[in-house]
Amino acid sequence: MFNQNKIQMIRAAMPAVTHAVYLNTGTNGPLPRRAYEALVDYARDEFENGRTGQPVFDRFMALMSETRGLVAELLSCAPEEIALTHNTTEGMNIALLGLDWRAGDELVTANTEHEGGLNPAALLKARYGVNVIYTDIGLCDCDPLASLERALTPRTKAVVLSHASWSTGAILPMRELCEMAHRVGALVICDAAQACGMVPSRVHELGVDAYAISGQKWLCGPDGTGALFVRRELLPKIQNTFTGYWGLKTRVTRAEAEIEFVDTAMRYQYASHYFPSLKGFAESLKWIRDEIGWEWVYRRTRELGQSAYDALSKIGGVKMYMPRAHIAGLLHFTVDGIAPTDLTAKLYEQNIIIRHVPEPLLNRAATGFYNDEQDIERLVNGIRALVK
Numbered sequence: 001m002f003n004q005n006k007i008q009m010i011r012a013a014m015p016a017v018t019h020a021v022y023l024n025t026g027t028n029g030p031l032p033r034r035a036y037e038a039l040v041d042y043a044r045d046e047f048e049n050g051r052t053g054q055p056v057f058d059r060f061m062a063l064m065s066e067t068r069g070l071v072a073e074l075l076s077c078a079p080e081e082i083a084l085t086h087n088t089t090e091g092m093n094i095a096l097l098g099l100d101w102r103a104g105d106e107l108v109t110a111n112t113e114h115e116g117g118l119n120p121a122a123l124l125k126a127r128y129g130v131n132v133i134y135t136d137i138g139l140c141d142c143d144p145l146a147s148l149e150r151a152l153t154p155r156t157k158a159v160v161l162s163h164a165s166w167s168t169g170a171i172l173p174m175r176e177l178c179e180m181a182h183r184v185g186a187l188v189i190c191d192a193a194q195a196c197g198m199v200p201s202r203v204h205e206l207g208v209d210a211y212a213i214s215g216q217k218w219l220c221g222p223d224g225t226g227a228l229f230v231r232r233e234l235l236p237k238i239q240n241t242f243t244g245y246w247g248l249k250t251r252v253t254r255a256e257a258e259i260e261f262v263d264t265a266m267r268y269q270y271a272s273h274y275f276p277s278l279k280g281f282a283e284s285l286k287w288i289r290d291e292i293g294w295e296w297v298y299r300r301t302r303e304l305g306q307s308a309y310d311a312l313s314k315i316g317g318v319k320m321y322m323p324r325a326h327i328a329g330l331l332h333f334t335v336d337g338i339a340p341t342d343l344t345a346k347l348y349e350q351n352i353i354i355r356h357v358p359e360p361l362l363n364r365a366a367t368g369f370y371n372d373e374q375d376i377e378r379l380v381n382g383i384r385a386l387v388k
């Protein structure tokens with residue numbers, strides 16, 4: 001049983017979840033008050049007191065270091081393996097473009113992937129002549145391990161898959177997929193935009209080589225926040241495509257000087273953050289860790305997902321897409337006679353926020369740790385009323 005007082009505390013701290021039936025964390029999570037206030041305070045301080053001077057510099061250096069530490073704790077890795085990014089897509093680009101691609105090299109991905117992974121893969125094809133192999137991994141009738149096994153060859157350099165699929169909700173068996181990819185010498189570059197904060201993301205246990213996350217989704221941070229994990233021993237192998245102020249040990253001002261990257265994944269950071277946003281992200285992570293607890297979040301998200309799954313399955317005309325055991329908090333479904341785009345729009349009129357995804361064309365509802373049983377009931381009643 002989940003403590004109702006705790007759920008009330010969470011909901012009181014996230015006004016957006018009482019403003020509407022908020023079932024779309026897969027796009028953007030609700031902001032907790034603590035993050036919002038920290039962001040506003042930081043922005044106000046910059047406005048009133050300026051953005052220069054040693055204390056200001058010291059403050060944002062400390063903030064970057066704290067945030068990398070918080071992300072490392074969440075992913076159970078070392079802070080040295082974390083680069084701060086502005087979103088998942090940036091992390092996917094850094095990791096994918098960093099490999100030494102040659103014409104004819106192969107990259108295995110899936111047609112269910114998000115553009116955050118698909119588009120850098122397509123870019124590699126256009127730019128270097130990489131063969132991109134599109135599997136059906138993530139679709140409900142595809143066995144991911146068998147499919148990956150068929151796709152891998154000695155020329156496979158990277159496998160690009162999502163830990164949790166945005167388009168079907170499938171949670172992939174990353175550990176087994178990584179072991180298989182590693183047997184042919186391929187790296188696994190994992191899109192964790194939907195997984196991180198929804199299911200445990202212990203990167204070393206998963207076996208991933210790179211893991212890109214978003215701050216603004218299941219971690220309930222502001223926009224413009226995210227991170228990239230790169231396994232320590234791969235830092236030399238995933239080369240820099242971009243570099244800037246944060247990435248090098250020393251200034252390069254003479255022709256004979258060698259470029260020397262910092263020894264950590266911070267080498268990949270090249271574009272500064274909007275610091276109020278980063279501050280908000282750090283506060284979201286601390287709020288969830290300290291006031292709620294990550295294990296509680298994962299359990300609550302999955303259990304609410306399962307009870308929503310059961311309730312939706314009972315509505316005549318509703319077809320759930322993935323088997324229940326393969327998902328956590330992202331539920332995909334169709335309703336007979338109502339196009340997914342129309343269902344999203346009609347529920348929105350009832351103040352119920354879900355979405356649809358394009359391929360396969362499905363509706364998607366996301367159960368977050370802040371949802372309650374009434375939210376699920378309102379979704380179910382909303383759909384029932386439309387089916388009638």
Ligand SMILES: Cc1ncc(COP(=O)(O)O)c(C=O)c1O
Binds near residue numbers: 114117162164
């Ligand atoms: C699986 C997946 N990858 C990447 C993204 C893009 O996220 P971001 O804006 O953080 O790059 C999304 C956003 O919906 C997603 O679902």
